[in-house]
Amino acid sequence: MAAHGLSLAYGQTQILRGIDVALPGGQTLALLGPSGCGKTTLLRLVAGLLAPTSGEIRIDGQMVAGPGLFLPPEKRGLGMVFQDYALWPHLTVAGNVAFPLEMAGVGRAERETRVAAALDRVGLAAMADRSPSALSGGQQQRVAIARAIVGEPRIVLFDEPLSNLDRELRETMVAELGALIRGLGLTAIYVTHDQSEALTLADQVAVMEAGQIAQLSAPEDLVEHPASPKVAEFLRLGAVLPLVRDGQGWSLGGRPFGALGGPDFARAEVLITPRALLLAEAGSATLTGEVMAVQYRDTGYAVTVRLEAPGAAPAQTVQISSDTRMRVGERVGLNIISERLRWFPARPEPTFAKE
Template identity: 70%
Template sequence: MCVDQADEKNPCGKTTLLRLVAGLLSPTAGEVRMDGKTVASATSFLPPERRGLGMVFQDYALWPHLSVTGNVAFPLEMRRVGRAEREQHVVAALRRVGLEHLADRNPGALSGGQQQRVAIARAIVAEPRIVLFDEPLSNLDRELRESMVSELAGLIKSLDLTAIYVTHDQSEAFTLADQVAILDGGAVAQLATPNQIVEEPASAKIAEFLRLGAIMPLCRTAEGWSLGDSQLTLTGAPKLGVGQCARALVTPRALIARPPDMAGLTGEVSAVQYRDTSYAVSVAVASSGAPLTLQMTSDFRMRLGERIGLEIISDRLRWFPAEAHPTP
């Protein structure tokens, strides 16, 4: 996953990383290691065909003039595997992805999900150690993509694959991964389990990217902490001197609605959306910098424009250093 949007003007390195692992690029520094062995460095390079990898491309890259069987068999043909052995491997791969009954079809006659399964069968037919996925769901519509994420997760688990999966979609990454690497400017900004990243994001930038909540700028005062003209008493905060500042991640679970005269922080309800069994409420609060909107949940529907008080549960905040060069 990337902290910044990945495009030609603002790349973050996910595709480059995948190409380095696959052997489609050679590193100018550092090294790529698999099973404890160096497969690429500035002075050595093991070609792709000798790395024991499978790959599922963004557009599946299926040959339209070949049948399902022909597409899946192609990697084995390139390795000059004998016909009888090749057929055994192809049948086994198609059975593992549940497509043995479509072996004679052409890819164009298959659904998007079935084409994806063909691409996976082709990737695993040679029994690779690692399978690389390059945004394999990005070409599907949202409804099909959401259903295919769970199906793909089940396939990866049932096939006992080690997979490196490149995506810019948070829900895909968190559904599929045992560990998620978040990239920022070509470097790994955080590597952890999905739960650890949500509970303990390594930076305010990651928290904002994942939309975990609002980043609240706070400054230390003699009485406590200030947010604009509001004075707050917070426990467990960083030990800073008067006049020093920090930032805190405020998630919906860190806020409780109170009557305005019973809370140190007040705001105006700016949006209300019903979700499942509760309401997602946006509250605009005064800040010394840019406008700040906090998110919270409520069991009842609040009125737009209503003035409410907010109690902050201190031990549910995640603290970060102040920005080195805050935007004026």
């Protein structure tokens, strides 16, 4: 699948602007972003549920939307897994999987063969005659996937299929779903607002913001090299702090921050991840602060520290990792590993119109 110059507008309101993306066969693309960023709209354009204002979409090299051309969903060779799975309660598992084939006019004998094959591929061959209500959530998801792949689609579209589940079940099912997508060799587009889902499932992640792709990268590149402060903040990679350069180096809200290298700018923003900080004695550390929260993780403790700042400077917090449990309210020192910092040009300060 490839989209080039894809835009969608309703009157003067731009919903999507200049989307360029290519998805090789057998890979998964995650569309990641907050509500209203345009990720579901982009999925609907690929599905043929919406027509673009400009640009084009190709699937397996065939144009399905572009100047003077718009193929409806049934002509695009797609499968879709919905947020609530959309299983018919009055049909059996096999009946649900067979439904798109019936709509396509596939004969009964071929239909039964293809349904059995699809259920076997998702490990539900023995449950063909059961009601969907008798299945677990994970098994219902597999039925939805079997229905999506029974027509041997070129791409399977996933529209936030895990968003209605609690976090513990969602984490379990993400791993299972990822293994299933890879095992079936699917080409997939997966919409989510949860970065852990996107980073676990996808070969490529498109972080969307205000109708545009802010960054398109492999998961590891996204984490190691975020393209902007906004991407870093959305992914919760660490603290993004505004710094000012003076004769002694960088400062934060008037407090010295040290000679850290960085860009040759008077103002900049820096991403400080937990890996870029080391605990130190408060008297000899570059930074000092107060422990505000401590959360246990499998590998230790995630500690939130509010940095000390002079006068009325706004409070800034950072996170560090600790092998031992620290006390809330404890004063700590921090040293910075400068080579682990990620620098960005400072964002323009907001301007306000004069009345």
